[in-house]
Amino acid sequence: MHQVQAIADGIYWIGVNDFVTNRFENIIPIPEGVSYNSYFIDDEKTAVVDTVDALVMDGFLDNVEYLLRGRPLDYIIVNHMEPDHSSSLLTLAERHPEAKLAGSAQALRMFEQFFHRPMKDRYVTTGEKMTLPLGRRTLRFFSAPMVHWPEVTFTYVEEQQVLFSADAFGCFGVLKGSVFADELDYAKQYEDGARRYYTCIVSKYGPQVLAAMKKVSAVPVSCIAPLHGPVFRTEEDIGRILADTARWAKWEPEVKGAAIFYTSVYGNTAAAAQSFAWKLRERGVASVEVMDLCKTDAAYAMAEVMRYSHLVFASTTYNMGLYPLMRHFLTMMGEHLVKDRRIALIGNSSWAPNIAGKVMKELTDTWKDCSLIGEPVHILSAPGPKEEAALDALADAVAADLQAGK
Template identity: 40%
Template sequence: MKICDSIKYVGVDDHEIDLFEGQFEVPNGMAYNSYVILDDKIAVMDSVDAHFGEEWLSNIAGVLEAAGGRKPDYLVVQHMEMDHSANIKAFTDKYPEAKIVGSKMSFNMMKSMFGTDFADRQIVAGEGTELELGAAAGDHTLKFIAAPNVHWPEVIMTYDVKEKVLFAADAFGKFGANDYDDPEGWACEARRYYFGIVGKFGPQVQAVLKKAEGLEIKTICSLHGPVLSDNIKYYLDTYNTWSSYGVESEGIVVNYTSVYGSTKKAAEKIAEILKAKGCPKVALNDLAREDIYECVEDAFRYGKMILATTTYCGGVFPKMREFIEHLTERNYQNRKIGLIENGSWVPSAAKGIVAMFEGSKDITFAENKVTIKITMTEENEAELEKLADEMLK
């Protein structure tokens, strides 16, 4: 990937991985990004996943050879998650003169991971710390930005003053290898990535975005996904919407679970009614069969959601319960929810759902709840009409 003449890409693409972090399906692979900044001194930005150490070191060696056979002076460690830190020890073994730059907490983590915190090679970086890579005015200066809990507590970001590049750690990342040309663009898999991994930490992301307001940013280099260089405002604005739990798209998502098909019919019926009444977008998801994190991203993308589910063991159907837990642990808030419940004798799923959101902020439930007993009736269809009208107000 092209960044600029003095910053080279040395990351890798992973096409063997099936589950990122052991849970997120990544059919298009994953990218582990790393960069080399060339000046009087040379800085390597982050490591890569354990499986790609040799390829990464070879990529670095190629850049150094093209630069006259020089050696790196620094390895900047922005994030200690293992897909970015696994080869720190391999780097230090190959380049024993290089210093390691990271936050104080990152060195504590290194000791746990490698049995050493590289005490004789440490440069501790925190908010406002600067590292000069050149002696002359206008050369590369790295300014470090503390970014705790975006999404680990040790994270720092790095701003290159010369090239106006923000090295953003995991922020602005997305699923997918970089050699995969995603027809849906950045936002789709970046959204699933954000709400799946970072979504709980909206206030912390907001804090970093406030710091970014004072920077002139021409390029964003994340640890996952493509280098972002056109329309930087779009990426910053999108992250601001996501991290403030704002509404990104007008529409309603209908998420359902169904055992014998009756609740599914109700979900499909209200989706049909919403479309007929002019709802700009209706997303319909079967929580038992679709990627749960696709469903999570839809819940955060739209401002309104309808949950349709079966009463099970006197409470909420397991797949619906699991889905709601994904939302509440990510601080789902500022949304309106409509409820459709089904039950053979005493429908009680709606009551259970309301209880699950008790700790959530600014959740409003529609007054027109729909209760089905086994099979949808004409009366239920009329109730669905009323629910749709309320949700569309």
């Protein structure tokens, strides 16, 4: 059964929703699902722009055949070789031996790496100096290296100002009856998914994202068609996703406030973290978030790191080290090159010195332009009067730092 939607005259979304995959990249939970977007250009020459995950290939192949109506497929444009967009590429290429494969030199190399079925006589190596005429339309290419992977290209339809932006401007969440952000209540239903997607998938590559955005700012864009999530066509929606992405790429916090992340075995560190939230409120901090990393997946917590200016980490010591879920979270954030945050630490231990606090400090010390506020608090087993006083002092320091507009 086919399911297609025109996104511009002669250009169609031919993607597929994935309701089945539990974890994107086998690590990030996606209870709201995800879409793999692919596009079809109907011109004198026909073209498919990227494919979909093989898990949901059947619907996609039906869409291609429906729009081809028995005509040959002239081009398969390969903007991104990551398997969520390419694991059905070989099947499509074998079904349509007449189609040329157009991609960056590195994308075409990766095609051979993944499939071990070279098709050298069918390759068209794209680059920024070339255009690919389809008839009434002309395709241009902008290389966007490391906007997730090194081989990535954005493809642009000159006459209609449509930008196929690969993984940039993408989002978790299946599409519901339309592909357009303006028909899907994007702000309510997708913006959080876009932040989580950006933070978990792309945030390590902020400078490369900004470089690619700068390149495409040289051309007018009236429609952005990413590989996941809604298509943007109104000025408002295009403006919002560009502004959101630029802000995230610079790690500019959206909220002046504190997000408290904790791990606790028996609830004592949790009690300290909860108490700290109240202390911040009492000191006039308007935005406070509290997250239990033992209950909430790191992916959701990472998105809150993107949102908040001030981060408080509270953890127990565990087998002479930092509690594993806190270590995992801080390691992930470090690997994603989080920067420009103010940090406060609360560690708990019962017999060793504050190992949790020490390891959290070592991990966060490596983060760029991040600085520690106040004295890290050491809780001996459970917060008592001495610890309460130390938490008060730390809350004073965090609140003062926020009030000073840091």
